[in-house]
């Protein structure tokens with residue numbers, strides 16, 4: 001059940017929000033969808049769900065269209081959160097589950113399980129408006145997964161949650177993957193994607209600038225971070241050709257280099273200057289890759 005996008009374009013008038021996007025989202029994996037604000041992530045999700053028509057291109061899942069007749073196989077946590085504020089949590093979740101073809105008794109059982117898991121069983125009979133924003137988000141996440149979808153699309157699932165709830169949700173996402181769900185999620189937080197995803201895509205102005213498996217992307221990118229700890233002043237390393245960025249740290253420095261071979265040069269320059277306690281050539285973080293490819297730093 002691979003989700004495939006082939007040369008998908010979406011225009012709003014003369015503005016191109018998604019530009020010739022081809023993607024393959026493997027099944028039973030967690031796929032990270034990254035991009036700066038306005039890059040086109042939500043627009044892509046809406047096209048996949050059939051909520052928006054693409055201007056050009058093909059979207060297929062399981063070899064066919066993603067239509068309303070498949071909505072019981074798909075779970076969606078939209079970016080614009082929204083539950084019925086006056087309804088009680090259980091009433092609301094049962095209603096949404098029934099829309100996706102679940103029987104009430106099974107829905108009730110699953111709701112109890114999820115509320116327990118998210119440590120909010122006491123909210124079952126509370127009105128949604130009485131819950132904090134983060135707890136409402138947990139309820140909305142439950143509504144997206146209650147019917148055990150095969151494909152789960154999560155638009156910034158971790159935004160607005162405290163660290164304990166982020167961990168709780170991450171664990172739930174990992175367990176759903178283990179159970180065979182294919183998951184796509186968008187995020188602005190590189191470390192979440194780095195931790196959870198096997199594959200990812202970085203969108204920039206509607207086009208993919210990086211796409212593939214995380215470990216292969218890192219390998220292609222090369223090791224471009226050098227960390228040095230020494231008992232002498234390291235500022236001179238900043239002027240070695242090929243060193244892009246010099247960042248002093250309390251006990252040493254961090255350098256960004258153009259290519260791996262510059263590390264050898266740095267190593268040689270350090271010889272005879274004093275005691276070097278640490279010299280590490282490190283893989284780039286996803287944040288480094290994002291900044292290089294998209295040219296903007298953000299949270």
Ligand SMILES: Nc1ncnc2c1ncn2[C@@H]1O[C@H](COP(=O)(O)OP(=O)(O)OP(=O)(O)O)[C@@H](O)[C@H]1O
Pocket residue numbers: 012017035036037038039040041042043044079
């Ligand atoms: N209905 C619409 N009409 C006109 N322009 C739109 C519409 N929907 C989205 N856009 C534009 O398309 C671009 C992509 O928006 P989209 O919401 O997909 O970005 P995003 O990557 O999800 O951003 P964010 O991280 O801020 O949520 C933006 O410039 C947005 O203003």
